[in-house]
Amino acid sequence: MGALQPGLPNPAMIPEGWSLLIVDLKDCFSTISLHEDDKQCFAFTLPAEAPLSSSCRAREAHAVFHQNAWGLHIAYGIPWEEAKAIVKACPICSHHNQGVGLGIGV
Numbered sequence: 001m002g003a004l005q006p007g008l009p010n011p012a013m014i015p016e017g018w019s020l021l022i023v024d025l026k027d028c029f030s031t032i033s034l035h036e037d038d039k040q041c042f043a044f045t046l047p048a049e050a051p052l053s054s055s056c057r058a059r060e061a062h063a064v065f066h067q068n069a070w071g072l073h074i075a076y077g078i079p080w081e082e083a084k085a086i087v088k089a090c091p092i093c094s095h096h097n098q099g100v101g102l103g104i105g106v
Contacts, residue, residue, distance in 0.1 A: 054076045058083065059086055061075070061076070062093075066093050
């Protein structure tokens, strides 16, 4: 493809005496730390969010996939009683199998 690629500025247009730095973000996108004053200039800077707890992830997964209590217990490492409570609280799954869900893989 050569040195000039579509979408890149022509290096001949950069005034003499200006410093030029090219950073390939493909391999180091997440390892470059920016100065606090520069973070607002970049679109890829996102605020950090705390990860969801296993209980919260299990509740969200059950709301979408309607996993049974055993599947929630194994997949998310939550206590068996908590997994049964999640399934019993679901209006779709609560009346199946004494409240433990529809079955394996459902």
